[in-house]
Amino acid sequence: MPGQEEKSVNKNNGSEKTATAKCRFIDRCPMFPLFRSDAVKRIYQIHYCEGSFENCQRYQSASQGVMPDSRLLPDGKMIPA
Secondary structure, three states: OOOEOOEEEOOOOOOEEEOOOEOOOHHHOOOHHHOOOHHHHHHHHHHHHOOOHHHOHHHHHHHOOOOOOOOEOOOOOEOOO
C-alpha cells in the first residue's frame, strides 16, 4: 500500500507539485521511544519515514498486517536489547 502523499498548488503559475510523502505509520511507530539520541532518530525519520519508506522493513511488515518487533530498524537490523 502506498503511503500518504500530499499535493499542493503553486499559486505563482498554477502548476501542481507533490510534497514529500510520509510513511502512514510515522505517528505510531514503536521504534522511536527506544532511541537515546534524538539526532539518530531524526536521521532514520528523514531517510525512511519521510523519504524511502517503501524500503523500510518495518513499513513492509506492517503493510502486510504483521506488527514488527519494536527493536527492528528500517534497514532490517535489530536494536540491541
